[in-house]
Amino acid sequence: MEEMIATCDVLATRFSSTAFVGIALGKETHSDFDMDELRRLKPVQNGSAVSNIADICRGLLEERRQ
Numbered sequence: 001m002e003e004m005i006a007t008c009d010v011l012a013t014r015f016s017s018t019a020f021v022g023i024a025l026g027k028e029t030h031s032d033f034d035m036d037e038l039r040r041l042k043p044v045q046n047g048s049a050v051s052n053i054a055d056i057c058r059g060l061l062e063e064r065r066q
Contacts, residue, residue: 002021005011011022012030022029023042031038 001018005018005021005027006025008022008027010028010030011018013019013022014032016031019029019031019033019035019038020042023035023038029035029038
């Protein structure tokens with residue numbers, strides 16, 4: 001589904017989490033969800049998400065070892 005969204009010009013969906021994908025990719029997105037709310041809830045796309053997730057995982061693994 002993500003590949004289809006990545007290549008579309010406009011995404012139209014009803015109540016689907018794919019609306020988040022469309023918004024994150026900067027696509028014109030239409031949904032029955034409140035679009036302002038979806039934009040507010042959109043994860044930050046700043047290029048450091050992988051690093052942040054890895055840091056959290058390392059911390060959890062370290063806690064588990066103790």
